[in-house]
Amino acid sequence: MEHGLVERPLNKRPLVRRKTLDRIGLLFAALVMVSPVVLFFLWMISLSLKYEIDNGAYPPILIPENFAWSNYVQVFRENNFFLYFWNSVLVTGAATLLALIIGVPAGYGIARLKAERAAIVIMIARMTPGLSFLIPLFLLFQWLNLLGTLWPQIIIHLVVTVPIVVWIMIGYFETTPMELEEAASIDGATPWQVFRLVALPIAKPGIVVAFILALIFSWNNFVFGIVLASRTTRTLPVAVYNMLSFEQVSWGPLAAAALIVTLPVLVLTLFAQKQIVAGLTAGAVKGG
Amino acid sequence: MASVSIETARTETGDKRSKPSRLAPNYWPFVVPALIVIGAVIVFPWVFTLWMSVNSWTLGQAQTFAGLDNYIRLATDFRFWESLWHTLIFTVLAVVAPLFLGTLAALIFDAQFPGRGFLRGVFVMPMMATPVAIALVWTMMFHPQLGVLNYLLSLVGIGPQEWIYNRYSVIPSLVLVETWQWTPLIMLIVLGGLAALPREPYESAEIDGANAWQKFRYLTLPMIAPFLMIGVIIRSIDAIKSFDIIYAMTQGGPGTASETINIYLYNTAFSYYDIGYGSAMAVVFFVIIIALSFALMMVRARANWSDMETR
Incomplete structure (x- = not known):
């Protein structure tokens, strides 16, 4: 010492x-x-960004002499990627917005009711393999004659987005203070007014987190699409997978397509890093 | 951190709210729309799957009641047991590897150094990337002749591997991709645990002359153990269900060497359209996952409990 x-x-x-x-x-x-x-x-x-010759070269070339921008042009021109991009936007957009409209109030209600059982259903839904939703819903959509439209995919993507939103919002509303809400309801506000004017504005950061995560996981979803999508209703992940199976495999356009599919998500990840980290550490820990 | 803080928040609000219960507002209308949707897209499929599993039903043919036939067939289906074994190996490896690397990454990213925020953002990217897109690029990298990985191996004097094209290396290769993608999640969870660590034990350990390994082994590791357990639970549930990467890269091949339960389930239901048998498989798979989750949560609860006792 x-x-x-x-x-x-x-x-x-x-x-x-x-x-x-x-x-x-x-x-x-x-x-x-x-x-x-x-x-x-x-x-x-x-x-x-490489032509076939460069992609087949040994030893491999990292930066080619000629950039093959045509790979990207080819993806959009020959593979209908504008349509599939638009399909992805519609399916993900609709499934995420619907999930917010339904899930944010639900998260609020469950948090205030302390309805543990409802929360457990959400958690078990998170554990269930996607395929076991797919078989019965596939039959249902077939029966309802909805296959061939985007509706089956929008509806089944709710399986992904609703639990994420509800789960994150339960966690968020549980931590927001009750005093303001109690004061408002003593002043005669209806529950809906309390939610709309007091709880909702405070919960904005939580909603942003739920929105981003629901968006990403819906955008990335593949398994629902391969079963439910037809030629004209493919989303991007299915479209890029189909390129692999139906074309003679040329690597340049395939990699370009893969990049196009995942680029929006990667950009979002870099810009919203803070929200994603917050959502995954709170949300994922709880099963979102 | 999250589960703990929410737990306390829950009990606090509970105490506070018990007083003015007579003017407690009616919150059910907020929940009803979600209950309807969840009932339609989540609970209905569960029930319908159960019903289909006791029927013999191939798409396009009439369905007949079959009792437990599908389950009996499952018990004697060699391909199912094989897929169960593949799932087990895949899951264990795809939990252990990210757990180890993710903890290491968390220890690094918990410290202060220039560029930390940006690098952490880059590190998180694989987890958010579209699995199918990632899988396609890995497939090209695994290519035995033209793939960049065999070239990189040749630089350090290792001979070419067959990666996903060999029945013995296919599962480890898939685990490599899964690890690459999901190590960041463990990192984030453990990082949350590290951020909540108290300073004092480390200060006194330093005075006692503990080295870095001792501090990690006897202070950090026991204190982040609950977070590691959460990581194990989440990773196990995700790995056992892994579909996109396996399906996009191998479709269960070569042969059936990488066919996990989920892939076999997909093939049964949507390649052979054997809906009844596929549903029985889905039910068994579901039970396995739930059992696994509860087993892990029991371990976690017991760990917390003994933790309380020593305190």
Whole structure:
């Protein structure tokens, strides 16, 4: 102990230097950790911008001499990607908006009622494999003669979006203060007014989180589409998968298509990083 | 952090709200629309699946009541047991690898260094990326002749691998993709746990001369254990259900070497249109997942309980 007391002031300068060394070490470790992600996406971009000769070259070429922008043109011109993009926008947009309209009030109600059982249903829904919803709903849509329209996909995407929204909103409304709401209802506001004018404005950040996560998971969904989509109602993930199975596999356009599908989500991820992290640590921990 | 804080919030509001209960507003109208939707797209399919599972029904043919025939057939179906085994291996690997790497990543990203926020944002990207799109690019990277991965291996003197094209390496290769995609989720969960750690134990440990490993082993690890458990639960549920990546990359192949329950279920219901048998499989699969979740939650509850006791 005595020894330490004497030594500590002497060590102060090396300690500062050690700290910067630590930081450089950490930065290096983080770069190593992130490198598989960066390399993957760089390679994805590279594949999408190369002609077949360059994509078949050995050793592989990262940056080609000639960029094959035509890959992107080809994806849109020959594979109907404008239509599929629009389908994706419609299905994801409708399923997310419907989920917000239904799910935000529900999250509020469940939080205030402390209806644990309703919450458990949502959680079990999260655990259920998507395919076990698909078989009965497929038969139902067939019976209702809805196959061939976008409606089956919009409806079945609610299986993804509603639980996310409800789950995140339950968690959010449980943490918002009750005092204002109680004061408002003592002043004679109806429950709907309390929700609309007091609870909802406070919950805006939570709604944004629920919106973004529902959007992303609906956009990415693949399994519902491969069963329910027809030639004209494909969403982007199904369209890109079909390119693989029906064309002679040429890598450039395929990678370009893959990038087009996932780019909107990646951009959103970078811009809304804070909301996504908040939603996944709160929401995912609770099963969203 | 989330579950803990919500738990306390729940009990606090509970205490507060018990007083003015006579003017408690009616909240049910808020919930009813969602209940209708959930009933239609979630509860109805559950019930209908159960009903179909006791019928013999191939699409396009008449359906007949079959009792437990489908379940008996399942118990003697070698392909089903094989897919169960594949699912088990895949799930264990796809939980353990992200758990290990995600914890490591969380420890790094919990510290202060330049560019931390941006790099963390980049690290999270795979988790949000469209699985099918990712799977296609990985398929190209796994290509035995033209793939970039075999080239990278050759740089460090390792011979070419067959990756997803070999029945022995296909599951580890799929796990590699799954790990690449889902390590960030574990990272985020553990990061939440690290952010809530108290400072004091570390200060006294430093005075006692503990090294970094000892601090991690005897302080950090026990304190983040509940978060690791949450990570294990969520990852297990997701990995056991994994579909997009496996289907897009191998469709269960080569042969049936990577056919998990979910893939076999898909093939049964939508390639062979054997709806009754597929439904029975869906029911069994559902029961397995629920049982697994409850088993893991029991472990978690017991861990919390013994934690309380020592305190």
